[in-house]
């Protein structure tokens with residue numbers, strides 16, 4: 001029996017991805033910190049979609065998070081053929097207004113645990129005739145974003161890592177894709193500690209988590225390299241690639257200033 005493992009499944013985009021995978025008949029393994037939310041999702045999914053689901057409440061900022069997750073999978077003998085590395089967050093504000101410990105935790109969740117989990121699960125993923133990895137980056141991966149500098153850099157890492165890995169695995173049965181959402185209505189803005197003014201601006205352009213998840217999964221199963229949900233986000237990414245960096249960085253600076 002095969003499972004899809006989704007990190008950051010307790011809410012937002014990860015929850016929508018988990019629910020839509022269940023709707024396709026996929027058994028699920030859910031990871032996030034919030035045990036209550038995971039338990040509620042497990043119940044909801046198993047009753048509504050008649051699939052199996054289990055969860056692990058785990059802080060992915062811990063240095064040994066990936067080994068802990070792997071021990072759980074091994075203990076239950078779970079076979080994973082879809083890995084969705086979705087857990088992540090931003091910290092808004094000037095770089096030196098946050099402690100180095102908080103930056104370190106964010107990097108651990110956004111990139112190190114993603115790398116470790118991918119490394120730990122690749123032998124398992126390769127056992128299947130066809131398997132999938134979906135790494136969640138952001139449109140922030142395409143340019144520097146002042147006041148979200150480290151977050152944008154962490155998502156650039158995810159995007160480049162994903163593209164490289166995809167080619168390394170092209171002759172295997174493991175298909176690797178990167179989902180790069182733009183603003184999406186989730187708890188992201190609150191967790192990042194953004195101001196009400198930025199939230200208001202972001203809300204104007206936001207997509208729903210369900211739409212992002214649907215486009216993400218469609219792209220994943222089509223084997224796409226990069227999945228950018230929404231026409232506006234696609235236009236912004238093309239503009240970013242063509243326009244001088246000083247212009248795109250000034251626009252981002254003005255957008256996220258206050």
Ligand SMILES: NC(=O)c1ccc[n+]([C@@H]2O[C@H](COP(=O)([O-])OP(=O)(O)OC[C@H]3O[C@@H](n4cnc5c(N)ncnc54)[C@H](OP(=O)(O)O)[C@@H]3O)[C@@H](O)[C@H]2O)c1
Pocket residue numbers: 007008009010011012013014031032033034035037058059060061086087088089090109136137138139180181182183184185186187188189191209
């Ligand atoms: N919303 C946006 O505008 C947007 C735009 C571009 C990219 N993204 C990316 O999309 C992904 C999902 O974010 P979202 O928008 O759905 O935000 P969200 O609603 O805040 O959800 C974040 C998910 O990550 C989990 N998570 C955060 N820190 C964790 C930790 N230390 N250990 C384990 N799990 C942790 C959260 O679960 P717990 O809190 O229960 O741990 C939650 O399930 C992230 O990678 C984010 O960077 C979001």
